[in-house]
Amino acid sequence: MRIHPGLPALLLLAACSGPESPKTATTPPLPDLLASHVDSSVNPGDNFFLFANGAWLKANPIPASESSWGIGNLVVEELRTKIRTINEEAAKAHAPAGSDQQKIGDYWGTGMDSAKADRLGTAPLNELLQRIDGITNAQQAFAVAGELNRAGAGVLYGGGVEQDPKNSTVMAVSLGQGGLGLPDRDYYFNTEAGVARNRAAYPGHIARMLMFLGQDSATAAKAGAAVFAFETELARNSRTLDQLRDPWANYNKMAVAGKLKATTPRLDWRAQLDSYGLAQCDTVIVGQPEFLAAVDALLQRTPATTVQNYYRYHLLSAFAHALSGPIDKESFSFYGTRLHGQQQQRPRWKRVLDSEGGDIGMVVGKVFVKDYFPERSKQRYTKLVEAVRSAYRNRINQLDWMSAATKEKALAKLNAITAKVGYPDKWKDYSTLRVDTASYAANVLAANRWHFDDQVAKWGKPVDRTEWDMTPQTYNAYYNPSNNEIVLPAGIFLLPGLPDSLADDALVYGYAAASTIGHEITHGFDDEGRQYDASGNLVSWWTAEDSTRFTQRAEVMAKQFDAYEPIPGIHINGHATLGENIADFGGIELGLDAFKKTEQYREGGKIAGYTPLQRYFLGYALGWLHQQKEESLRSRLLSDVHSPAQWRVNGPFANVPEFYGAFHIREGQPMWRADSVRVKIW
Numbered sequence: 001m002r003i004h005p006g007l008p009a010l011l012l013l014a015a016c017s018g019p020e021s022p023k024t025a026t027t028p029p030l031p032d033l034l035a036s037h038v039d040s041s042v043n044p045g046d047n048f049f050l051f052a053n054g055a056w057l058k059a060n061p062i063p064a065s066e067s068s069w070g071i072g073n074l075v076v077e078e079l080r081t082k083i084r085t086i087n088e089e090a091a092k093a094h095a096p097a098g099s100d101q102q103k104i105g106d107y108w109g110t111g112m113d114s115a116k117a118d119r120l121g122t123a124p125l126n127e128l129l130q131r132i133d134g135i136t137n138a139q140q141a142f143a144v145a146g147e148l149n150r151a152g153a154g155v156l157y158g159g160g161v162e163q164d165p166k167n168s169t170v171m172a173v174s175l176g177q178g179g180l181g182l183p184d185r186d187y188y189f190n191t192e193a194g195v196a197r198n199r200a201a202y203p204g205h206i207a208r209m210l211m212f213l214g215q216d217s218a219t220a221a222k223a224g225a226a227v228f229a230f231e232t233e234l235a236r237n238s239r240t241l242d243q244l245r246d247p248w249a250n251y252n253k254m255a256v257a258g259k260l261k262a263t264t265p266r267l268d269w270r271a272q273l274d275s276y277g278l279a280q281c282d283t284v285i286v287g288q289p290e291f292l293a294a295v296d297a298l299l300q301r302t303p304a305t306t307v308q309n310y311y312r313y314h315l316l317s318a319f320a321h322a323l324s325g326p327i328d329k330e331s332f333s334f335y336g337t338r339l340h341g342q343q344q345q346r347p348r349w350k351r352v353l354d355s356e357g358g359d360i361g362m363v364v365g366k367v368f369v370k371d372y373f374p375e376r377s378k379q380r381y382t383k384l385v386e387a388v389r390s391a392y393r394n395r396i397n398q399l400d401w402m403s404a405a406t407k408e409k410a411l412a413k414l415n416a417i418t419a420k421v422g423y424p425d426k427w428k429d430y431s432t433l434r435v436d437t438a439s440y441a442a443n444v445l446a447a448n449r450w451h452f453d454d455q456v457a458k459w460g461k462p463v464d465r466t467e468w469d470m471t472p473q474t475y476n477a478y479y480n481p482s483n484n485e486i487v488l489p490a491g492i493f494l495l496p497g498l499p500d501s502l503a504d505d506a507l508v509y510g511y512a513a514a515s516t517i518g519h520e521i522t523h524g525f526d527d528e529g530r531q532y533d534a535s536g537n538l539v540s541w542w543t544a545e546d547s548t549r550f551t552q553r554a555e556v557m558a559k560q561f562d563a564y565e566p567i568p569g570i571h572i573n574g575h576a577t578l579g580e581n582i583a584d585f586g587g588i589e590l591g592l593d594a595f596k597k598t599e600q601y602r603e604g605g606k607i608a609g610y611t612p613l614q615r616y617f618l619g620y621a622l623g624w625l626h627q628q629k630e631e632s633l634r635s636r637l638l639s640d641v642h643s644p645a646q647w648r649v650n651g652p653f654a655n656v657p658e659f660y661g662a663f664h665i666r667e668g669q670p671m672w673r674a675d676s677v678r679v680k681i682w
């Protein structure tokens, strides 16, 4: 194998598979991972995604319990197995009350006790259900919405405490749109046949859920229709995915007693904030003022019964996974099967671990990284981040469309990006979160409230920039503009079933440096991220000319993706997905620049029939080895700012000059784009 000692390929994989497997002369050679996925019946110029991944996709149909299947799922399967062991050991340990082990053990124990969940029915939610029953007018309805949002059942509006986008050193209360049960606003109006069919089935699902609370079928059917009409009004007044991506248009600072009161005269925000312990908070940032104004009007004219049923439905829906079997199954049949194409549920233990990840994942993560992510991996990934950063520095310096003044600020921002790798340096204190043996739903409720209160308690305090919004065992990563940081959890570095000895640099630079690290760093400079400065503040630091030039270049990409139509009748939304598409494209270019500095690239020897450059592109495509059910694709197209996997490969590659040479893409082939319409940004 052409792995140069000390280069990141070995380092990356060592992190994932624990101790290196012993290499002996008798070990039979394994097939090359990249070459084994290739479908040679597909011409790379026709559809590179299918060329690179087709053999694997054909041989690995989506299991009945999944809505999609690919490399991320394989990693998550491995992670779940490890985390299950952590849970089972914690459950056996009978650790002291309040300890991390006790919390993990009791969460797992109650989660796996399906008989108890069946016996309890909706009883764990009685206190909240009674609050809903007691509503007689709009004012009470609004107060109860505050309690439900704290409990994790998002109704009526959204909000929280986060860094003020224009002053990242201060925590601010934000308020905005929310409270929908379908995947996104557009799902209420899109006319494509599948969307229309699913939308038509939604009121029936609401009705069946309400019947678990004792409503007869006729009453519940009427209620289902009324709740759907209510949500449709919320949706009508909600902004679209692409409108939400304009940080200036979604920033409206308002005095609680001034503009907020004028916008929503009958919603008592003062009382709402006071109930959360935010009596001192007199200013909030409103994302979508017209939405809150619409809620104000809607609450006045909607009968209390409809609002009550809307609340009941959302409460039951949010907790369905932790309630009795029949409630869980009804919820699954709508959201899992109808909206995402899952034919059957995952085994209970997997569902419990997925829920645990959201509720007390950081507690589990602390144990996870101790066992599975050594310190040397953390240091090595940090080095790969620096290789990508250095590639970006060179690119910015060489840009022909950006002025020296903007370049200087862009470089300052790039240099200031913080990289959080693997797991937090400082673990969050969960000592006040109580998890016990009362019931699964009670533990979920306690965790939801704890997280809400924890977030609210940050108001008025200095910003803690050491915090992580993802757990270490997450197969994902993010860029946070307010902290100007990339956060790369340990989980994202796992490569399933690949021995170190088979991972060459080309694969690793394509897979990790491009699709993860380069992608996240580029988010700092995508159409949205670029509007925040080195300190994380939303401020215009670009010259007007440079800003115009950037937008012109980004528009080429929006147009490119607008033309893609993964489901007849539903196109990719080029503006909603623009930031992600720019990040993918930038990541590929940065990873490639960094890869060109490796010995493997310079030597140019083939592995399994592919040149280093070809393997780099195949390595990137490996990151999007993924297929999904049509139902899932439909939901995602209307609610996700990421393009579907196939277009995350084929879209950006069609703009990369080296790709054309590497695979001999010729004019007239579907992957070919004329130079005049190729995107050129970073």
Ligand SMILES: [Zn+2]
Residues within 6 Å of the ligand: 519, 520, 523, 580, 583
């Ligand atoms: Zn992204």
